[in-house]
Amino acid sequence: MSEFQAVYKYDDGKPRLDLVPPGLIEAVGVVRTYGVSKYNTTQGWQQVEPERYTAALMRHLCKFLRDPYSKDKESGLPHLWHMACNIAFLIEFYEEVEQRE
Numbered sequence: 001m002s003e004f005q006a007v008y009k010y011d012d013g014k015p016r017l018d019l020v021p022p023g024l025i026e027a028v029g030v031v032r033t034y035g036v037s038k039y040n041t042t043q044g045w046q047q048v049e050p051e052r053y054t055a056a057l058m059r060h061l062c063k064f065l066r067d068p069y070s071k072d073k074e075s076g077l078p079h080l081w082h083m084a085c086n087i088a089f090l091i092e093f094y095e096e097v098e099q100r101e
Contacts, residue, residue, distance in 0.1 A: 027081035034075050050093045057086040
């Protein structure tokens with residue numbers, strides 16, 4: 001019998017973040033690291049209108065659809081990674097808007 005079976009951790013209803021693929025987390029982290037070095041700020045993304053992230057998402061999606069292995073010319077990072085980061089920004093923006101309402 002495992003020593004961990006005797007203890008119950010009350011985490012019912014909490015999201016299982018251990019189920020998020022590490023590649024997704026790493027991809028967003030790499031794109032964010034690039035952005036921070038380019039713009040010299042960690043929070044500047046919050047000052048950008050969400051429509052700009054939607055437009056960037058669509059541009060990267062079009063490039064990705066033409067060639068799934070293509071990379072962004074400026075950053076050298078996969079378009080798919082940029083898409084993940086743009087989606088993350090949009091999720092944060094719309095969750096904040098929803099919480100204010």
